[in-house]
Amino acid sequence: MDSQATDSVDNAETRPRPHRMLALIISGGLVVCIGLLATAIINRRVDALPTSSRVDEFRIGLNAPFITTADAIVDKMVEVGEITADDVVFDLGCGDGRLVITAALKHGCHGVGIDIDPVRVAEARANVKLHGVEDLVEIREQDVFTVDLSEADVILMYLLPWMTKRLIPQFQEMAPQSRIVSHDFGIGDILYIKPDSTHQVSLEGTNETHLVHRWDTPLHVPPPRTE
Numbered sequence: 602m603d604s605q606a607t608d609s610v611d612n613a614e615t616r617p618r619p620h621r622m623l624a625l626i627i628s629g630g631l632v633v634c635i636g637l638l639a640t641a642i643i644n645r646r647v648d649a650l651p652t653s654s655r656v657d658e659f660r661i662g663l664n665a666p667f668i669t670t671a672d673a674i675v676d677k678m679v680e681v682g683e684i685t686a687d688d689v690v691f692d693l694g695c696g697d698g699r700l701v702i703t704a705a706l707k708h709g710c711h712g713v714g715i716d717i718d719p720v721r722v723a724e725a726r727a728n729v730k731l732h733g734v735e736d737l738v739e740i741r742e743q744d745v746f747t748v749d750l751s752e753a754d755v756i757l758m759y760l761l762p763w764m765t766k767r768l769i770p771q772f773q774e775m776a777p778q779s780r781i782v783s784h785d786f787g788i789g790d791i792l793y794i795k796p797d798s799t800h801q802v803s804l805e806g807t808n809e810t811h812l813v814h815r816w817d818t819p820l821h822v823p824p825p826r827t828e
């Protein structure tokens with residue numbers, strides 16, 4: 602009798618009642634839903650992340666991607682800059698150093714290549730050695746917006762227009778009759794400061810035509826618009 606009573610008490614406590622079952626099902630369902638929702642949110646965040654190279658670019662502070670200037674355009678830029686052995690040439694965003702190295706090889710000028718990306722700086726330094734112009738060309742790891750350009754006679758650059766526009770105060774430190782030579786892009790919008798000359802370069806074997814612009818200093822910067 603006693604044992605029967607005990608059995609019935611045990612069974613009552615361990616046997617799930619209908620409302621308990623329902624609560625268990627609902628809370629189980631909730632846990633699954635929350636899990637699925639969290640996974641979806643995490644996946645969306647991961648998808649929205651930049652690729653690893655973009656992460657590198659943000660980390661380095663790159664303002665223009667590394668796209669090289671073709672040899673024929675390099676030659677034209679160096680020619681248009683009318684570089685002499687007495688000139689100091691600054692290559693802003695030098696990449697692998699091809700502009701400033703070519704200028705030094707062709708004209709025996711001194712040059713400074715500036716790039717913010719340590720990978721490009723290492724490449725450019727290796728190319729300086731490869732071409733034996735260590736006595737003429739120095740490569741600096743630096744942000745172009747912090748460079749003192751007062752020593753520069755010639756600027757060579759392949760940078761985006763918003764960057765070249767932001768560089769104007771630095772260009773204005775250059776001595777009169779210095780030259781600024783740009784591949785494709787203007788100083789700001791191409792109509793903002795009209796180049797003193799523009800030259801076309803057609804790349805053999807392609808249907809690409811590129812532009813090389815030259816400005817002589819001092820630049821004729823339009824006064825700020827008052828509205």
Ligand SMILES: C[S@@+](CC[C@H](N)C(=O)[O-])C[C@H]1O[C@@H](n2cnc3c(N)ncnc32)[C@H](O)[C@@H]1O
Binds near residue numbers: 759760
């Ligand atoms: C379009 S590539 C030009 C490379 C080379 N001058 C040429 O014409 O082949 C632009 C270069 O600017 C560099 N760059 C981007 N933002 C920079 C910054 N704020 N300061 C210095 N270099 C920068 C990049 O690392 C890249 O090498």
